[in-house]
Amino acid sequence: MRARPVAASLAVLGYIIMIVPILFVVVTAFSAGRTLRFPPQGFSLTWFEAAVTYDPFMESLVSSLYLAAGATVLALLLGVPATIAIHRGKIPGKGLIEGLFLSPLIVPELVVGLALYQQLMIGLGLDNLSTLLLGHTALLLPYAVRVTGASLALADPAVEEAARGLGAGPVRAFLTVTLPLLRPGLFSAALLGFVTSFNNVPLSLLLQDREFRTLPVTMLDYVQQSYNPRIAAMATLILAATVVVAVIAERTVGFARIFGGINQ
Amino acid sequence: MSPAAEFIGVTQRFGDFTAVDAIDLEIPEGKLTTLLGPSGCGKTTSLRMLAGYSRPTSGTIRIHGVDSTTLPPEKRGLGMVFQSYALFPHLTVAENVGYGLKLRKLPRAAVQQKVEETLELVGLAHLHKSKPKKLSGGQQQRVALARAIAIRPRLLLLDEPLSNLDARLRVQMRTELRRIQAETGLTVVLVTHDQDEALEMSDLMVLMRGGKIMQTGTPREVFSRPANRFVADFLGYENFLTDQTHTFSTVRPEHLILGAASDGSAALRLDATVVSTAYRGVDLLVTLDAVDGAGETVRLLADVRAGDGAGLTPGTRTTVSAAAAHLVPIAA
Incomplete structure (x- = not known):
């Protein structure tokens, strides 16, 4: 392979910019001191214990996981059939429909949140949880449509035709041939969607109430009030969980296949 | 059936x-x-x-x-x-x-x-x-x-x-x-x-x-x-000619005979000038200009055995002929 000094340096610089701040957080989490400070004072796991025994964190973590899972499932249930219709169907205005599904990427989330707040909660009188779920679902639709769309665009339409020719009706051909081909795309869309919902602050900030709070917003509230390593410990735990998920994804499906839908 | x-x-x-x-x-x-x-x-x-x-x-x-x-x-x-x-x-x-x-x-x-x-x-x-x-x-x-x-x-x-x-x-x-x-x-x-x-x-x-x-x-x-x-073109017929009676016909390059073929059976005989040649080992592709029966100058392509075309250079005057069986009348 040819040496590319500029590209290599940029890559290293990129890694440094991304990873170093995270390292500071991780190191601080093991502090024995009482404030968020670098270098940390001493070494202890006290703050991890403090994080996992702190009810607001744990309750909101469960809420966040439920919300992310629910929104991901809903977004896939809506987005995947829409994608198939857009790519394979004979419907007029395909571009417009796809644009509509992708629009949550472009419209600022605060605007979406405010609109949902006005229309669904004030207008229709929907409760916080439903509105939040709908909001997150809308937020994840672009991923469901775009990522599964990318793997659908790569799949040879003749494969489904071949199944039809061999005697499979449209539904069976979809279930036995098209769906298995879309699996990496679906996995990828689910992963991206879940993480996006889990990390979301603006929508959750606007739409949640006291009973149902998501973890990022709870953590945001926490830092505004107390400046101790508990927050760093919680962040480190999330980071660790993310790494585990990433490793599992790499081992089972492989990043090349998950994100191949976009790059290849 | x-x-x-x-x-x-x-x-x-x-x-x-x-x-x-x-x-x-x-x-x-x-x-x-x-x-x-x-x-x-x-x-x-x-x-x-x-x-x-x-x-x-x-x-x-x-x-x-x-x-x-x-x-x-x-x-x-x-x-x-x-x-x-x-x-x-x-x-x-x-x-x-x-x-x-x-x-x-x-x-x-x-x-x-x-x-x-x-x-x-x-x-x-x-x-x-x-x-x-x-x-x-x-x-x-x-x-x-x-x-x-x-x-x-x-x-x-x-x-x-x-x-x-x-x-x-x-x-x-x-x-x-x-x-x-x-x-x-x-x-x-x-x-x-x-x-x-x-x-x-x-x-x-x-x-x-x-x-x-x-x-x-x-x-x-x-x-x-x-x-x-x-169809003729698609199947490799290269030469298209019109005769005095305005019948349109075609001959394959390998069926054009260069030089004297005077056994009298030829259905086609035209004077021609060599434009260029392309040596291909076994055979030689010869591009010629000739005037067909309708008085039009036509570009012809002959595919001859390499040995038969040894003396052909651009400008050489020769005759082209084809047997009746190889001259295929077609719709224009």
């Missing part, structure tokens, strides 16, 4: 574009029919309409005498080999071949036996557990063929099946496909743009252009008596 399939006034339009223009065609039972023509001639569209993947704008398609124009593909019982092979990448070779059999609710043992027999037929019995991705292009092609044959299709449809293979393999597979067709007795419809492939493999050749059928016949009929200039 009644035809295996019929196109009756079949037209296919995509927007303003007429891909297939009111064609009438009978596909004979138990024979290999090729649809031959340049890209965009409507051959693949015709095949897709026959398979049920595309519905004609107008006209009727009958399969074994039954109007099947609007029948979905899964109800037609045809086997199709796609240009891209379209193998199921998540299934093994045996599962690919068994896909159609399973749908027919055959018992497992019967499916397995059928799969083995079919893989045997295409020479792939040893690869039944492999995934398609691990196979070479030629092997994938055989799997696609086996998958289509396994269901004992009423018709076997092949869309440019050999075009993704390298040159040597392509020639081998022509013989192979003919063998399989003979062994199974299947009615085959093959789409190709390669006239050599069509000539070598067909029982019946259908030449298409611009959505219309230009000529139908056995390879010998079509090759020796092209119906019009397009």
Whole structure:
């Protein structure tokens, strides 16, 4: 392979910019001191214990996981059939429909949140949880449509035709041939969607109430009030969980296949 | 015998574009029919309409005498080999071949036996557990063929099946496909743009252009008596001449004789000047200018044995002649 000094340096610089701040957080989490400070004072796991025994964190973590899972499932249930219709169907205005599904990427989330707040909660009188779920679902639709769309665009339409020719009706051909081909795309869309919902602050900030709070917003509230390593410990735990998920994804499906839908 | 399939006034339009223009065609039972023509001639569209993947704008398609124009593909019982092979990448070779059999609710043992027999037929019995991705292009092609044959299709449809293979393999597979067709007795419809492939493999050749059928016949009929200039051109006739009576005719480059051929049997004799020559080892391509019977200057191409053309250089004056049997009258 040819040496590319500029590209290599940029890559290293990129890694440094991304990873170093995270390292500071991780190191601080093991502090024995009482404030968020670098270098940390001493070494202890006290703050991890403090994080996992702190009810607001744990309750909101469960809420966040439920919300992310629910929104991901809903977004896939809506987005995947829409994608198939857009790519394979004979419907007029395909571009417009796809644009509509992708629009949550472009419209600022605060605007979406405010609109949902006005229309669904004030207008229709929907409760916080439903509105939040709908909001997150809308937020994840672009991923469901775009990522599964990318793997659908790569799949040879003749494969489904071949199944039809061999005697499979449209539904069976979809279930036995098209769906298995879309699996990496679906996995990828689910992963991206879940993480996006889990990390979301603006929508959750606007739409949640006291009973149902998501973890990022709870953590945001926490830092505004107390400046101790508990927050760093919680962040480190999330980071660790993310790494585990990433490793599992790499081992089972492989990043090349998950994100191949976009790059290849 | 009644035809295996019929196109009756079949037209296919995509927007303003007429891909297939009111064609009438009978596909004979138990024979290999090729649809031959340049890209965009409507051959693949015709095949897709026959398979049920595309519905004609107008006209009727009958399969074994039954109007099947609007029948979905899964109800037609045809086997199709796609240009891209379209193998199921998540299934093994045996599962690919068994896909159609399973749908027919055959018992497992019967499916397995059928799969083995079919893989045997295409020479792939040893690869039944492999995934398609691990196979070479030629092997994938055989799997696609086996998958289509396994269901004992009423018709076997092949869309440019050999075009993704390298040159040597392509020639081998022509013989192979003919063998399989003979062994199974299947009615085959093959789409190709390669006239050599069509000539070598067909029982019946259908030449298409611009959505219309230009000529139908056995390879010998079509090759020796092209119906019009397009067919002649497509099959490698290079020389087009008009005589005093305004009859239009054509001669193949290898049938033009240079220099004195004075046995009196020649139906054509023109004075000509050599424009250029191209040495090709066995033969020599000679480009000439001549004045034909209608007084027009025409560019001619002669394909002579390299030894016979030794003295020809640009500017050499000579005569060209052709035997009556080789001068083919065609529609202008």
